[in-house]
Amino acid sequence: MIPTVSASGLRLAHGGVRALDDVSLRLGEGVTGLLGPNGAGKTTLLRVLATALPPDRGALTVLGHDPSGPAGRQEVRRALGYLPQTPGFHPDFTSFAFVDHVAILKEMTDRAARHREVRRVLDAVDLRDVRGTRIRRLSGGMRQRVALAAALVGDPGFLVLDEPTVGLDPEQRMRFRELIATAGEGRTVLLSTHQTEDVAVLCNRVVVMAAGRVRFEGTPAELTARAAGRVWSSAERDPGARACWRTGTGAFRNVGDPPGGAELVEPTLEDGYLLTLDAPAVVETTS
């Protein structure tokens, strides 16, 4: 992997909480999924990468620029598309006016060219027909697409998406995955999510964080492989399992160290993720 974004030794404390505790990672072209439990530090990391929050310590390079100084920060912001966890829409704006407003903030001064670009990104997320509709009249899924269009305006090389699929129904989620996959062609995309399924079907890389630290960095297949031989099915809850839950069939799915003779089953990325959270902090070193 040729790194386009790299971070080393990032630290950031919110009051007494170490939200980022020596975070180092590298991102390349394509979609990288960022997984982690609530409070792991995902949003904080995304905000640091998006230059919305300066780290207390550590170094960052985004598409060849160092955002620690004003000139480098401006270059990073020009190359960045950011979909925050709670996009700050003004509900009386139309989709067009909101994306146009973001395009103005991205220094697109030529009005005709800017309007062409706003139409292009709204078309790309299938919102052509509601360009003139006020945001407060749109469904949650449509609003998410407006936010994605705003992140895509100006064709940024680095796209940071903070839980963009939250609250979407399965069909919208599928459509959104497709949009993100398309956005990942020739771009670096970092996607924070709680959906291991999103990562399994969409991402070519995955980073797992817990308690402000990187627990895993590698491919989805490598994360899934962590659970090889460590997932089994049983009729009763296995007290020796690290995690165990009843499935729709009534059988229990167990993750951990299986007892002898256990009925092993095919692991999923979610199993690998659960086992990674349980493991001590180790960073994978893959190409």
Ligand SMILES: Nc1ncnc2c1ncn2[C@@H]1O[C@H](COP(=O)(O)OP(=O)(O)OP(=O)(O)O)[C@@H](O)[C@H]1O
């Ligand atoms: N502005 C803040 N002030 C104080 N503490 C904060 C602030 N923002 C985040 N934190 C704390 O920093 C830690 C990391 O928070 P962060 O929002 O980055 O986690 P997250 O992985 O994005 O969580 P979630 O999955 O719930 O969105 C948490 O313990 C959180 O409570």
